[in-house]
Amino acid sequence: MDFEFSPRTQELREHLLAFMEQHIYPNEAVFHEQVSEGDRWQSAPIIEELKEKARAEGLWNLWLPEDIAYEGHGEKLKILEYAPLCEIMGRSHIAPEVFNCSAPDTGNMETLLRFGTEEQKKEWALPLLEGKIRSAIAMTEPAVASSDPTNLQTTILPEGDEYVINGRKWWISGVGDPRCKLLLVMGKSNPDGERHKQHAIIIVPMDAPGVEVIRPLTIFGYDDAPHGHCEVGLTDVRVPASNMLLGEGRGFEIAQGRLGPGRIHHCMRTIGQAERALEAACRRARERVAFGKPIAEQGVVKQQIAESRMEIDQARLLTLHAAWRMDTVGSKEARKEIGMIKVVAPQMACRVIDRAMQIHGGGGISDDFHMAWSYSWARTLRLADGPDEVHTDQVARLELRQYN
Numbered sequence: 030m031d032f033e034f035s036p037r038t039q040e041l042r043e044h045l046l047a048f049m050e051q052h053i054y055p056n057e058a059v060f061h062e063q064v065s066e067g068d069r070w071q072s073a074p075i076i077e078e079l080k081e082k083a084r085a086e087g088l089w090n091l092w093l094p095e096d097i098a099y100e101g102h103g104e105k106l107k108i109l110e111y112a113p114l115c116e117i118m119g120r121s122h123i124a125p126e127v128f129n130c131s132a133p134d135t136g137n138m139e140t141l142l143r144f145g146t147e148e149q150k151k152e153w154a155l156p157l158l159e160g161k162i163r164s165a166i167a168m169t170e171p172a173v174a175s176s177d178p179t180n181l182q183t184t185i186l187p188e189g190d191e192y193v194i195n196g197r198k199w200w201i202s203g204v205g206d207p208r209c210k211l212l213l214v215m216g217k218s219n220p221d222g223e224r225h226k227q228h229a230i231i232i233v234p235m236d237a238p239g240v241e242v243i244r245p246l247t248i249f250g251y252d253d254a255p256h257g258h259c260e261v262g263l264t265d266v267r268v269p270a271s272n273m274l275l276g277e278g279r280g281f282e283i284a285q286g287r288l289g290p291g292r293i294h295h296c297m298r299t300i301g302q303a304e305r306a307l308e309a310a311c312r313r314a315r316e317r318v319a320f321g322k323p324i325a326e327q328g329v330v331k332q333q334i335a336e337s338r339m340e341i342d343q344a345r346l347l348t349l350h351a352a353w354r355m356d357t358v359g360s361k362e363a364r365k366e367i368g369m370i371k372v373v374a375p376q377m378a379c380r381v382i383d384r385a386m387q388i389h390g391g392g393g394i395s396d397d398f399h400m401a402w403s404y405s406w407a408r409t410l411r412l413a414d415g416p417d418e419v420h421t422d423q424v425a426r427l428e429l430r431q432y433n
Contacts, residue, residue, distance in 0.1 A: 032349045038110045041091065045117050045128075048088060052079055053124050057399075060123050069254035070205050070245075079127040080160055090158060091115075092130045092294065097142040099150065102158045108290070109352040112297050116345075119298025120305045122402065129160045133203055136291035137164040137213055140230070144274045144283050153211055153232060162210040165203035167233075167261060168284070170196065176419050178228065178281060183216030183263065185229050185277075192218075192231055192273065194239075194266040200413075205245055205257020210235050214263065215284060218277040228280030232272040239266035249405040289360030289367050292414050296348050296374035299410060300341060302403045303378040306385035307337045309398065313389050324388065333384040344370070344377045365427040368420040376417070378407035 034042065056075050063073040083089055091114050093103025106114075118124040125131035134157055141154040156162045173180040183196025196216055203209050211234055218229035233240065241262040245252050252258075274283055311334060314325035324330050351370045354363035382404045386393030393400050411417050 030350065030353050032109070032346075032353070034113065035110050037104070038106065038113060041088070041104065041106075042113055042117065044086065045088060045114055048083065048086065049117060049121065049124065052082060053121050053127065057121060057123055064254055069252070070207065070257070072206065072208055072255055076123065076126060079123075080129070083128050084160070088128050089160075090129050092135045093138070093158075097139065099142055099158060100155060107352075107356045108293065109349060109356050112293075112349055112352045115294055115297035116301040116304070119301030122399075122406070125298065129158070130294075132291060132295065133166050134164050135294060136287050137166055137211075139290060140166075140213060140274070140283060140287045143286060144279075146271070148271065149232065149274070156210075163203055163206050163208040164211050164213070165201050165209055166213045166215075166287075167198040167201050167263075168215045169198060169200045171199045171260065172197065176416050178215070178284060179224055181216055181228065183214065184220070185214070185216040185218045185231050187218075187270065187277075188267075190270050191267045192270060194231065194233060194263045194268070196263045197243075197260070198263070199260040200246060200258050201261050202253075202258045203256055204235070204242055204259045204261060205253075206255045212240070212261070213274075215280050218280070222278055225281045226278040228284075229277050230274045230280045230283045231268060232274065233263070233266060233268055237266050237268060239264040248409050249401075251402060251405050286360065288414055289355065289364065292367055292371045293348065293351055293355065295410055295414060296344075296351075296370045299374045299378045299407055300345050300348060302407060303337070303341050303344075303381040306378075306382045306400055306403060307334070307341060309400070310334060310337070310385035310388040313385075317390075330388060333388065337381040337384055340377045340381060344374045347373055365424055368424045368427075371415065371420045372417045372424070375407050375410040379404065379411070382407055 056079065059075045060073050063075055090102045091104050091106065092111055095105035098105050118128060118130055138154055138157045141149055145154060157164060169175040170181055170183065173182055175181065185192050185194050194214060194216060211232055213230055214233045215228055215230050217227045219227050243260040243262050245257045245259050248258065314330050314334065315323055317324050348370050351363060351366035354366045382400050386400045389398060389400065392398055395401065
């Protein structure tokens with residue numbers, strides 16, 4: 030294992046850090062102002078401006094690995110090379126989209142490029158790679174425990190040369206954005222088949238008759254407009270049979286292939302959020318005076334800062350190890366390491382951000398600072414892409430397997 034930055038990663042890292050300082054951080058407030066003015070569910074103009082700048086500077090689709098690079102897109106980095114770049118982007122909630130490296134689009138692009146036909150790639154993956162449209166993936170359902178995908182009740186049934194889709198989904202991130210043009214919908218295409226061969230994933234255009242965005246959901250009061258996390262109804266939605274990915278009964282296989290990289294990308298971004306929170310806490314502790322001295326000199330604050338630094342570095346090393354394993358043996362063989370970091374990183378970030386809020390006092394839980402939203406995001410990640418309990422159980426099973 031060698032976690033030293035490659036020359037290309039170091040070059041991109043320096044370029045990215047400079048772009049963040051010059052363009053991203055100064056425009057976070059502009060983004061919020063634009064979203065709060067008029068229709069919250071319209072794209073903020075500043076994002077499109079920044080996307081043009083990022084693409085012009087070559088900071089575009091950095092996530093795209095060599096084995097699925099398409100139509101000249103992507104830096105063709107290994108996951109280990111991308112990790113420090115993803116961490117930097119994670120420091121700001123507006124940054125990933127600016128570089129076309131945001132969820133759920135990266136996971137959906139990877140799904141289309143790995144499992145889609147050439148026609149599907151040209152119609153859907155290419156506009157996503159070019160940043161012209163957005164996308165969403167519809168898996169979670171309100172009526173069942175979706176942490177077990179075999180519970181899903183949405184149906185994708187053949188009828189002539191079409192598939193008819195019926196179901197209700199929620200926590201579908203991204204469908205609030207008017208630029209979201211497609212859903213990847215997971216449901217049962219073969220309800221009576223083997224447990225892990227019942228499902229399919231199919232492309233559903235957002236403008237297909239029967240697709241209804243029922244309501245936006247909030248996370249601790251945040252609606253994350255214009256991206257949004259919404260409840261979606263699918264009523265007798267008809268799409269061509271050619272919209273099916275791989276085929277009936279292949280959905281579970283596709284989902285496992287998609288979620289591995291997506292999970293580690295989330296963890297990388299989470300470490301960036303935690304790092305930014307710790308930096309803010311240290312500055313605040315140096316500046317604020319209580320009981321006659323800077324609070325940085327209070328023993329309890331020193332302990333909070335030390336614990337945060339140790340926990341961030343532990344999580345980063347575990348993430349880099351998981352990335353290295355994915356590069357060397359593939360996502361399937363690295364699933365234990367992916368599961369480990371998917372539990373560790375969000376829990377770490379919750380603790381680090383909570384300490385930063387405490388050091389900031391009342392301001393820490395307000396929107397005057399970035400910690401409140403960051404905490405909501407980190408806490409949500411303990412549920413998104415599989416809850417802690419599912420990943421912990423998998424890690425235990427894989428650990429025990431070697432003693433059979």
